[in-house]
Amino acid sequence: MNCYIHVPFCRSKCGYCAFYSEANAENGVVERYLDKLEKDVKESQILYPQTIYIGGGTPTLLSVAQLKRLFGIISGCWRPNADCEISIECNPETLTPEKAELLRSFVTRISLGIQSFDPALRKTLGRNCSQSAIIEAVKLIQTQKFDHFNCDLIYGIPGQTLEMWRSDIGQAVKCGIDHISCYSLTPEEQSVLGGTFLIDDDSAVSMYEAAQQELEKHSINRYEISNYAAAGAECRHNVNVWRGGKLAAFGPSGAGFDGVTRSINSDNIRNWLDGELSEKDTLIPEARCREIFAVNLRTVSGWNRSLWQQNAVSWDEMREIFRTAMESIPERFYIINEDSVRLTPDGLLYWNDIAERVIL
Ligand code: SF4
Incomplete structure (x- = not known):
């Protein structure tokens, strides 16, 4: 944790x-x-x-x-x-x-x-x-x-x-x-x-x-x-956290993730002190996997098969989702192999656009 x-x-x-x-x-x-x-x-x-x-x-x-x-x-x-x-x-x-x-x-x-x-x-x-x-x-x-x-x-x-x-x-x-x-x-x-x-x-x-x-x-x-x-x-x-690891968050506005559900604590210290419950957001498994996948594309090393342990969507399925999402994106922005996927330095500059295509 x-x-x-x-x-x-x-x-x-x-x-x-x-x-x-x-x-x-x-x-x-x-x-x-x-x-x-x-x-x-x-x-x-x-x-x-x-x-x-x-x-x-x-x-x-x-x-x-x-x-x-x-x-x-x-x-x-x-x-x-x-x-x-x-x-x-x-x-x-x-x-x-x-x-x-x-x-x-x-x-x-x-x-x-x-x-x-x-x-x-x-x-x-x-x-x-x-x-x-x-x-x-x-x-x-x-x-x-x-x-x-x-x-x-x-x-x-x-x-x-x-x-x-x-x-x-x-x-x-x-x-x-x-x-x-x-x-x-x-x-x-x-x-x-x-x-x-x-x-x-x-x-x-x-x-x-x-x-x-x-x-x-x-x-x-x-x-x-x-x-x-x-x-x-x-x-x-x-x-x-970028790789989708579990995160427990404490304090007002802290945002956590238990592997299934995202939670966010009240961003008002008085309400937080009064015990206001955190807001929960449970995504369907595929949406969660896509989100985790997109976030770690911000890293230079991206994903490889052995790192991807999100059971809900297999590595091969996730790689295919990425390939489809990138269909109209110039090839110089990403590198996709059998066992790894990453954005190039130019591609990292367009991470926002690329993430929107990957996330459901
Ligand atoms: S307002 Fe506080 S938290 Fe925000 S950047 Fe300034 S010092 Fe940091």
């Missing part, structure tokens, strides 16, 4: 973000959140999680005492074994030496939300974080020597040139990362920036291509549309 814990608190809301979080949560709400989380984790009947991902929101907005309690809840109920990947998302402005040391004692992977090293671009994004906070956070992470260090960057920001993007990537590499997530700016409708500017597709494609060119010089390679890693530094939690 892969476990996701959503920590729904942020210092302020970034302009592009549609993840559920509360800025300036009222007094006592974090403690009530931890009380409810403890109850849910205790009732989960999970013993040996394969991976644990603590995301948000901003998990590191919690105080040292609150983080200690969060880690105590996890280790008191679950028995992550030595090779369990434990990730946490962190925003630079919330990291202190004490928190960094505490995180290092519990997690194997830290993910730093930088978005851009350029202050003007961060301002455009509505990302409230100073340059000195980034420098200090990177130093703390380097000092603690986490097993794995990811940073998130955004490209396609209005005013961002290709050279500025290459510079952002270069600075990230210098921080000592072994994983990087590069997201194209696509503000969700509900976000502050949603609908406020037109995305320049051509420059976004140039930046997508530049990311791979710059990163491969440092042996950090794309393994999913938006994710790049040094060998062995791929995020196992995400890889498992």
Whole structure:
């Protein structure tokens, strides 16, 4: 089982973000959140999680005492074994030496939300974080020597040139990362920036291509549309989820999958605290298989026969469904063999269109 814990608190809301979080949560709400989380984790009947991902929101907005309690809840109920990947998302402005040391004692992977090293671009994004906070956070992470260090960057920001993007990537590499997530700016409708500017597709494609060119010089390679890693530094939690692995989700707005049914927790912390039940969505087996198949096509390696273990639809049937879906798609966008199926680098750019053809 892969476990996701959503920590729904942020210092302020970034302009592009549609993840559920509360800025300036009222007094006592974090403690009530931890009380409810403890109850849910205790009732989960999970013993040996394969991976644990603590995301948000901003998990590191919690105080040292609150983080200690969060880690105590996890280790008191679950028995992550030595090779369990434990990730946490962190925003630079919330990291202190004490928190960094505490995180290092519990997690194997830290993910730093930088978005851009350029202050003007961060301002455009509505990302409230100073340059000195980034420098200090990177130093703390380097000092603690986490097993794995990811940073998130955004490209396609209005005013961002290709050279500025290459510079952002270069600075990230210098921080000592072994994983990087590069997201194209696509503000969700509900976000502050949603609908406020037109995305320049051509420059976004140039930046997508530049990311791979710059990163491969440092042996950090794309393994999913938006994710790049040094060998062995791929995020196992995400890889498992893309392949349709079981996911238990905790916290408001957390989305899970038990192998048959998808569930999503209330994205209102008051309702979640009051015990509102999660929404369930059970797909027919073929639809579920198609969806899982489409999601993992985002990866560079795609699918192969031995990976495909979804019993409802056999590998040969699923491969045929894919072949039919791709009939009017240029052959340079995909590679299909007897035992494997994947999109080419050009095909990954059209993943949305291709996924629509695969999903029922
Ligand atoms: S991007 Fe991260 S820090 Fe910004 S509002 Fe969203 S969850 Fe919070």
